[in-house]
Amino acid sequence: xxxxxxxxxxxxxxxxxxxxxxxxxxxxxxxxxxDSKDNVYVFNRxxxxxxxxxxxxxxxxxxxHGEFVRPHGIEIDADDNLYLVDDDGHMIQKRTxxxxxxxxxxxxxxxxxxxxxGMFNRPTxxxxxxxxxxxxxxxxxxxxxxxxxxxxxxxMLSWGESGTDPGQFSLPHNISMLxxxxxxxxxxxxxxxxxxxxxxxxxxxxxxxxxxxxxQGKGDDNALYVGEMIPPPVQQGVRNLGAMIAVLxxxxxxxxxxxxxxxxxxxxxxTAPHGVSTDSQGSxxxxxxxxxxxxxSAENSGxxxxxxxxxxxxxxxxxx
Amino acid sequence: xxxxxxxATVYEPVPYWAKLPHPMFxxxxxxxxxDSNDNVYVFNRxxxxxxxxxKDGNFxxxxxAGEFVRPHGITIDAEDNLYLADDDxxxxxxxxxxxxxxxxxxxxxxAAAWQEGDPFNRPTNVAVNPExxxxxxxxxxxxxxxxxxxxxxxxIKSWGESGSMPGQFSLPHNISMNxxxxxxxxxxxxxxxxxxxxxxxxxxxxxxxRPMALCTGRGDDTNLYVAExxxxxxxxxxxxxxxxxxxxxxxGNQITNFxxxxxxxxxxxxxxxxxxxxxxxxxxxxxxxSYTAFGSNQDPxxxxxxxxxxxxxxx
Numbered sequence: 062x063x064x065x066x067x068x069x070x071x072x073x074x075x076x077x078x079x080x081x082x083x084x085x086x087x088x089x090x091x092x093x094x095x096d097s098k099d100n101v102y103v104f105n106r107x108x109x110x111x112x113x114x115x116x117x118x119x120x121x122x123x124x125x126h127g128e129f130v131r132p133h134g135i136e137i138d139a140d141d142n143l144y145l146v147d148d149d150g151h152m153i154q155k156r157t158x159x160x161x162x163x164x165x166x167x168x169x170x171x172x173x174x175x176x177x178x179g180m181f182n183r184p185t186x187x188x189x190x191x192x193x194x195x196x197x198x199x200x201x202x203x204x205x206x207x208x209x210x211x212x213x214x215x216x217m218l219s220w221g222e223s224g225t226d227p228g229q230f231s232l233p234h235n236i237s238m239l240x241x242x243x244x245x246x247x248x249x250x251x252x253x254x255x256x257x258x259x260x261x262x263x264x265x266x267x268x269x270x271x272x273x274x275x276x277q278g279k280g281d282d283n284a285l286y287v288g289e290m291i292p293p294p295v296q297q298g299v300r301n302l303g304a305m306i307a308v309l310x311x312x313x314x315x316x317x318x319x320x321x322x323x324x325x326x327x328x329x330x331x332t333a334p335h336g337v338s339t340d341s342q343g344s345x346x347x348x349x350x351x352x353x354x355x356x357x358s359a360e361n362s363g364x365x366x367x368x369x370x371x372x373x374x375x376x377x378x379x380x381x
Numbered sequence: 382x383x384x385x386x387x388x389a390t391v392y393e394p395v396p397y398w399a400k401l402p403h404p405m406f407x408x409x410x411x412x413x414x415x416d417s418n419d420n421v422y423v424f425n426r427x428x429x430x431x432x433x434x435x436k437d438g439n440f441x442x443x444x445x446a447g448e449f450v451r452p453h454g455i456t457i458d459a460e461d462n463l464y465l466a467d468d469d470x471x472x473x474x475x476x477x478x479x480x481x482x483x484x485x486x487x488x489x490x491x492a493a494a495w496q497e498g499d500p501f502n503r504p505t506n507v508a509v510n511p512e513x514x515x516x517x518x519x520x521x522x523x524x525x526x527x528x529x530x531x532x533x534x535x536x537i538k539s540w541g542e543s544g545s546m547p548g549q550f551s552l553p554h555n556i557s558m559n560x561x562x563x564x565x566x567x568x569x570x571x572x573x574x575x576x577x578x579x580x581x582x583x584x585x586x587x588x589x590x591r592p593m594a595l596c597t598g599r600g601d602d603t604n605l606y607v608a609e610x611x612x613x614x615x616x617x618x619x620x621x622x623x624x625x626x627x628x629x630x631x632x633g634n635q636i637t638n639f640x641x642x643x644x645x646x647x648x649x650x651x652x653x654x655x656x657x658x659x660x661x662x663x664x665x666x667x668x669x670x671s672y673t674a675f676g677s678n679q680d681p682x683x684x685x686x687x688x689x690x691x692x693x694x695x696x
Contacts (some may be wrong), residue, residue, distance in 0.1 A: 176619060176620070202615075205619070222621075223619045223620050223621050223622060224620065224621030224622065225589075225590040225609075225621065225622060225623065226621075229621060231590075231612055231616055231619065231622050232615065232616055250612055250613060250615065250616050250622070251572065251590065252571065252572035252573075252588070253572075253588060266588065268572070268573055268586060268588040269545075270545035270551075270571065289545075292551055292570050293570060293613055295522070295552065295570065296551050296552055296570050299496060299525065299543045299551065300496070300543050300544070301542075301543055301544030301545065301546075301549065302543060302544065302545055302551050302570075303545070315546070
């Protein structure tokens, strides 16, 4: 698949994921990853924490029931192993494609001291270097840090502290490889992406609206896909502010937006694109924290009566 | 006149600078401007909306009682006339420094349609071109727009819409001239400054942490002084996130900054910096909405410091 441009056309696929009766994403889809066969893994807060679909959205299997505290981020390596980031579990698990545990980073349920820079305090996401198998963990809600590990999970290096200057973070919420020699971090509450060498040296920052998620395309598609969060409450209801996916060139040049102009349940909208991934055909998947977003919206704030069925928290936009 | 600040410039907070005649109070200062004699005008939300001090913080006079709905922004032109932006009144007034009304833009209490682009829906601030007196108004809480007027208050043009792309705004909260041929806007909820030509053509953006306010220095000091707001609640208590003053050169490169790593009531801390101004000695005044951000949440509610002076002591 060629790299995305400003002319590339996408169209939303209504009702893509087919959920067997009894399987639900209630409580947020949160994150998504696509394996080498274009199967799609949704790490979610519903009945089957790891729900697997084929490229057409047919349900293949569910895993991990009862084994996670709060799913947050998922990534897949070149050998189709899974990496699962559990923020309230303060841990990252590496599992085989069938869900068998390979190793755990961190101790389940035991955070390090808040903002101490240790490992971990509500980690958010992970990136895997396809060239070396090295791991990069963004950490997170209670830290302002990137941690680097070798392929066996041995700690190599950490960098970052809280702040707004280059190399500092305000809620590093997502991380992706950028080629094989750089990583890119969604520095969410700093409204920017930050790019580092794999040794943690700051390269550059890219200003963007409230980035929740970032990923680079697969194969020859080296475009960046960035999920933008809604604005703060003071700007609620104002058009063209987040709740979109921005497609950027690898250099950070803006190409196009998917979704908008307002958050919503419509087939061509987003509410909270929290995890984003692409497949070998260049189609884009977004997992959303739509339930969390539902209760924080102006019209539903304070509500203790959730909708009876689903709210949309998983989207596919097919590249056409 | 002070020369432009450098990375070696040292600022020190001046504790208890403003001396308020008992029982006058600010509630919160909201905005501040300095005239050609280095007198300081504080547009505030107490019972005395405009209070004037000399540069040592001695009270000079007050006016405007009962004449404003919600003070938000104050600017002074080269002739020491004042421009007062009242957001909930949806108006901007030009007054003499003694408080006499010269003209009013907008109709007091009457808002334009929300986010439709017409003047005004909760305007936030005014910039005045020192060369020709043209006015630039950031608008605001209920619009995503900059409006340009001539020196007599005749409407010239407007630009901007909501969004996060260049030339779009998410709460244009403050505006300043940048020389005589450019204006810079504090695009608050987009975490950036945007610079435009005086005809509204986008020039560039500068990434910042939630910029609330900005101004330029006086005379030869063409630097930009920017006050950054606190992080959102999810990051409460985390160090080095806003609540400081950042000084940039006219191209947007950071020269220096000051303020504690954490917000608070201490003399070197900020709570909610909302407006900024610089005097001829290069000292910096910051007005804060610290009642809205902090005092109103205390039990019992109380006024907390909302006006700070940081004296330029060397460099």
